[in-house]
Amino acid sequence: MANYSTSEFKGGLKIMQDGEPCSIVENEMVKPGKGQAFNRVKIRKLISGKVVEKTFKSGESVEGADVIELELSYLYNDGEFWHFMNNETFEQVPADEKAVGEAEKWLVEQDVCTLTLWEGKPINVQPPNFVELEITETDPGLKGDTAGTGGKPATLSTGAVVRVPLFVQIGEVIKVDTRSGEYVSRVQK
């Protein structure tokens, strides 16, 4: 993998730090008029998700990380791996529990997810921003209550639990924002 000099740093560049692939979030060059320049960099560690700050002496090089992002559609879970497919090449990619993490509860068959691969292996799965899921369990609400004060918990077909308005019933399909885990609307079938 190529090395990158600090002058090539920019948001989105993938580099290795502490043995972990990282993505540069922010890069600021600091240069005292008569002094050594340096780069203040915010880095997201792609496996742990942690964001750390690090200062590099300008002119130094760091190892690049062999990281790519792919848009793949979710196929199925075999109990151990979650399988995704490239819709153009039909190549299948299995992702383990560690890579899928929190995304598990938002995986809907056929939905296109963003997979981050490091040296060919998935390290992160990002679901679409919005998914549509059926409610499998929720208390029956009061008919005619549309004010939605407070709402009630509802379990979805993937096991995710979200707060929904009182009028929403079992069997209905709702749209959820996966970034916040919040109910957006009912979906007309």
Next chain:
Amino acid sequence: MLVKRAELMRQARQFFYERQITEVDTHLLSQFGVTDCHLNNLTTEFKHPLPSGKKKLYLQTSPEYAMKRILAAYGQDIFQLSHVVRDDEIGRFHNPEFTLLEWYRVGYDDVQLITEVSELLTSLCGAPETKVVTYQQAFIEYLGVDPLSSAGVDTIRRHLVERPSLSEWMSKETDEDTILQVAFSELIESQFPDNRPICVTEFPQSQAALARIDSNDARVARRFEFYYRGVELANGYHELSDAAEQRVRFKKDNEWRERHGREIQPEDTRLLDALDSGLPACSGVALGFDRLLMIICGANTISEVLPFAIDTA
């Protein structure tokens, strides 16, 4: 912004006209660059060799050498408002091409010139009076460490190593000036109050640049820097006028460059000739004009105050 820029240029010139200071307009392209360890000239090639046989030309990082040659010949106060170019500098406060306001006062020492810079800031952006603090005092006040002692530098390095973001670099850094510069930026400058300009004086002699060494304390140089609202604004000196000492500094810079794998720069013999012929005792300062405009406009990045920053130039 264009109107504010025009207004500020007019006001800056007015400030100097009122003081009977002559405006000069020196070259941007030169046959020489600078040896300064942390400045890099952009260069270009002239198709027809000059009478000297040279083809390589250097875009000037500041008009300092040219202005000193005028001072040596003319002996009067001069100022210049001009574009300069520096390689490797781009960011929130940096554009490779920017505007410097640089002026020299014959017979002034650095203390007198600091007063004048402070007056300029009051006149151009309504800044309150400048607080003056020595480099040593600043480190003692904000970090409780004396930067002029070797033991102090070691303590400062340990402070930096304790910071997770700096520990990897600082645990292997051996250059004392680099350690001090990083500490100054990250631990001192960041604590300066926002409400008034701060002028830091008496930089360590190893960071003298083109300032003369203090006649009473050889550990420090008569160099100063202005900071205001989180911005490094101006750098000035009671100018070094000793040609022999200037030759030593050029040589030291180039030795540092060689040790750090940077290109060795030819010494500007024309500046040395001018110093040989006699530079009047004077003080000079260079102020980042675009940064001053940033402060006035409340801009977050330099590109907001440039008609066309490098991305769109």
